[in-house]
Amino acid sequence: MKFHRIKAITVQNLFHMRHSFEDFVNAFWWPVLDLLIWGLMTRYFYQLKGISGNIIAFLMSGMILWHIVWRAQEDISVTFLRNVWSKNLLNLFVSPLTIWEFLAGTLLLGAIKIVFTLLAVTAVAFFAYSFNLFILGWSLIPFFASLLISGWIAGLFITGFIVRYGLRIQAFSWSLIGLIHPFSCVLYPFDSLPLWMQKIAWFLPTTHVFEGMRGVLAGAGFSIEHILWAFGLNILYLVLSGLFFSFMFEKARETGRLVKLEE
Amino acid sequence: MKTVVEVKNLTKKFPASAKATAGKGYFLAVDNVSFSIKKGQIIGLLGPNGAGKTTTIAMLLGLIKPTSGSIEIFGKNIETHRSEILQNLNFASTYTEFRKRMTVYENLYVFSLLYDVKNPKERIDKTLETFEVGYLRNRLVMGLSSGEITRLGLCKALINYPNLLLLDEPTASLDPNIAQKTRDFLFKIRRKHTVSMLYTSHNMAEIAQMCDWVIFLNKGKIVVQDTPLNLTKMVSDCTLNLIFDAQLDDVINFAKKHQLNFLIPQPHNLIIKLTEEKIAQVLTSLARSKIKIVEIDIKKPNLEDVFLKITRNNSKQQ
Numbered sequence: 001m002k003f004h005r006i007k008a009i010t011v012q013n014l015f016h017m018r019h020s021f022e023d024f025v026n027a028f029w030w031p032v033l034d035l036l037i038w039g040l041m042t043r044y045f046y047q048l049k050g051i052s053g054n055i056i057a058f059l060m061s062g063m064i065l066w067h068i069v070w071r072a073q074e075d076i077s078v079t080f081l082r083n084v085w086s087k088n089l090l091n092l093f094v095s096p097l098t099i100w101e102f103l104a105g106t107l108l109l110g111a112i113k114i115v116f117t118l119l120a121v122t123a124v125a126f127f128a129y130s131f132n133l134f135i136l137g138w139s140l141i142p143f144f145a146s147l148l149i150s151g152w153i154a155g156l157f158i159t160g161f162i163v164r165y166g167l168r169i170q171a172f173s174w175s176l177i178g179l180i181h182p183f184s185c186v187l188y189p190f191d192s193l194p195l196w197m198q199k200i201a202w203f204l205p206t207t208h209v210f211e212g213m214r215g216v217l218a219g220a221g222f223s224i225e226h227i228l229w230a231f232g233l234n235i236l237y238l239v240l241s242g243l244f245f246s247f248m249f250e251k252a253r254e255t256g257r258l259v260k261l262e263e
Numbered sequence: 264m265k266t267v268v269e270v271k272n273l274t275k276k277f278p279a280s281a282k283a284t285a286g287k288g289y290f291l292a293v294d295n296v297s298f299s300i301k302k303g304q305i306i307g308l309l310g311p312n313g314a315g316k317t318t319t320i321a322m323l324l325g326l327i328k329p330t331s332g333s334i335e336i337f338g339k340n341i342e343t344h345r346s347e348i349l350q351n352l353n354f355a356s357t358y359t360e361f362r363k364r365m366t367v368y369e370n371l372y373v374f375s376l377l378y379d380v381k382n383p384k385e386r387i388d389k390t391l392e393t394f395e396v397g398y399l400r401n402r403l404v405m406g407l408s409s410g411e412i413t414r415l416g417l418c419k420a421l422i423n424y425p426n427l428l429l430l431d432e433p434t435a436s437l438d439p440n441i442a443q444k445t446r447d448f449l450f451k452i453r454r455k456h457t458v459s460m461l462y463t464s465h466n467m468a469e470i471a472q473m474c475d476w477v478i479f480l481n482k483g484k485i486v487v488q489d490t491p492l493n494l495t496k497m498v499s500d501c502t503l504n505l506i507f508d509a510q511l512d513d514v515i516n517f518a519k520k521h522q523l524n525f526l527i528p529q530p531h532n533l534i535i536k537l538t539e540e541k542i543a544q545v546l547t548s549l550a551r552s553k554i555k556i557v558e559i560d561i562k563k564p565n566l567e568d569v570f571l572k573i574t575r576n577n578s579k580q581q
Contacts, residue, residue: 002346008376015369016362019403086404087360088370091419094324094354095377096346253328256277256292259321262359 001104005097009105013079026074027113031067031121038063039129057217060131062186062210064121065147068114069184069206070177072151075110076103077159077173084167087262099249107152114148136213139222146209146227149234154180156241160248166261185210205233266338267427267459268300268323273332275318275483292318294483295332300427303457305449307464307474307491309566311574315483316463320429323461324354336427350378355420356431360412363405367391367415370404371422378423390418393448395441409436417445421452428460434469446473467566471495477566479573486573491566498564498572501542503535505549506558517552521545531557539563 017023042056080102083089092102118133125131136143158172183197184206193201201207212226252258275293293315300306308316321327323334325345334341336348361370368387375383391397394414399407407415413436420428428449434442446469452458464470470477471491478488487494507514514533518525523545524536537545542561549556 002379004376004379008373011376012362012365012373015365015373019364019366082362086362087358088362090326090356090359091354091361091374091416092377093326094349094352095374096349097377098346250328253326254278256275256318256321256327259317259326 001098001101002096005095005101006105006108008097009079009102010109013106013109016082026078027071027117028120031064031071031117032124034063034067035060035121035124036128039125039131043129054218057131057135058214059187060125060129061133061136061213061217064118064125064133065143065209065213066181066184066186067117067121068144068147069151069154071114071117072107072110072148073154073158073177074173075113076106076152076155077162079106079110080159080162081167081170081173084162084261089262090259093258099246103156103245111148118144136216139212139216142227142231143209143213146205146230146234149231149238150204150206150209151177153234153237153241156238156245160241160245163245163252163261164248164257166257180204180206183207189214203233205230205237208233264301264303266299267302267304267336268298268461269333269335270299270319270323271297271333271335273297273319273322273334274330275315275322275327276330292483293322293329296480296483296485297332298478298485298488300459300461302426302459303453304476305453305460305462305474307462307470307477308480309463309467309470309477309570310480310486311570313482314480316480317431318483319480320354320431320461320463323429324352325349350423351425352427352429353420353423353425354429354431355413355416355433357409357413357416357433357435358431359416361404361415361419364403366401366403367396367399367407368401370415371418374419374422380422386422387418390421393421394418394445410438410441413437414441414445424456426456426458428458430460430462432464433462434464434466442469449473467570471566479570481574494566494569495564498568499538500536500564500568501539502562503537503542503545504560504562505533505535505556506531507533507554508557509554513552513554517549517554521548 038059042059046056083092122133125133134140154177158176161169161172183201183204185193185201186206190198190201190207190211208226208230212223212230215221215223215226249258252261273293273296276289276291279288296315296319298306308319310316318327322329323336323341325341337351339348341348371387371390372383375386380386388397388400391400394417396411396414396418399411399415404412404415413433417433420430434445437445449460453460462470462473474491476488477491477494479486487497508531511527511530514527518533518535526534528534535545546559
């Protein structure tokens, strides 16, 4: 991997951001809008009798942290798609750029963008609803890292499918991540899931992060067990998603799909 | 001369679903193709649509994996030394574009980083001036015409001082003036920097003008390869187009007497198909006859005639 080629992809994304309102919308508009809607809903919950303050913190934190997964996944898939839509993908891949350098460049800027998104959303939550995400303390760092990796894993799987099957499945970029949302226990505890869903949910790293997050908010402390499960599963799935993406890319080279992706 | 590209027995079979496969279970896009490109040589790749030109180029660039055969560029295998090879190679095609929401300069700057170009700003400005598009420097690509995008593609193709250029219809959307300037420039870099090129175009005159050697592909196979001049000799028929001022019967009798393959499409127009050697003989006989010739037009065979002959022969064989 050469740094100048990773930098090229990061710079490409930065140049794009400079001229694109859409990037601003994706990075700030939707997360803030989501927060405002959920904030209003939690305020309503708060007014109901028997609803504890913890539930409000669970909902707000879950909602904010889920954006890390969502944005990280979309960054990989959409950056790839933007080059396909512009018919620029072949120009990139007839240069010495490798697919791993392309991904590294995308992830680098993506991670920075997500930090800014998170800060913006946290600030809005604090000023609009007096909710402070930083009550999670230092545990926020492993939670953030784990969710970021989960988003990248989802991005690699989804982009792998797009490379292999083309633009006809590009809608996966925006929709497929929704499939793991109900299993990830973002807004409700693991125990509330039906048994068959629990069996799947346990093997999602996101579930362990959100369970761990609720533990910290409920005052039960930072769960080493959950974070180990989260990182363990993340490492396993990261390797698998890398192999999957590499396999799909090679398959696209074999079938000629890579050349026809832009058509 | 040093060999820059060595292609041996290159074959590409696409899986059944990719194209009509005639019951074979696969589509044979490139069939046992071998050729080489020497340093400073310009090779033309010709053929009808679906002949395998694009697939061959895509395999040279490492975008498509060959089913069998080998590709060596700068003495290295493309499958194992991809990045190293592509560092000294570049590609331009009418069919690729650029990031639309980025300016011309921004797009080229990204490529200058990808190729690790020293003094990128200077290099970008120089390539833009070469193709007379310096005025587009700060314009968004989304507002450019197709000819301007083609020229941007050529700027990109030269940004890394390549030793080998793969050009897929590089002048297709350019006006004749810019197209000629582009060809002149390509000749210049070939002469000054001994850049080798693989060139595809549907403009036969351009291929004849540019290339030292032409490879005709049809249905994935090399049908024939030679210099443009030798290829035109494959088609022996010339056309002699005459406008005459004489009695039609006299003209017909003359043609029959000399056993000519002729056609009279209009009352004063005689078209004769004949070999190049017979032209002088026929014109001398005409001068001696009482037929008055007002206008003479001799059309010698060109690459287009060769192209048509080859593609028609192949269609007949099937």
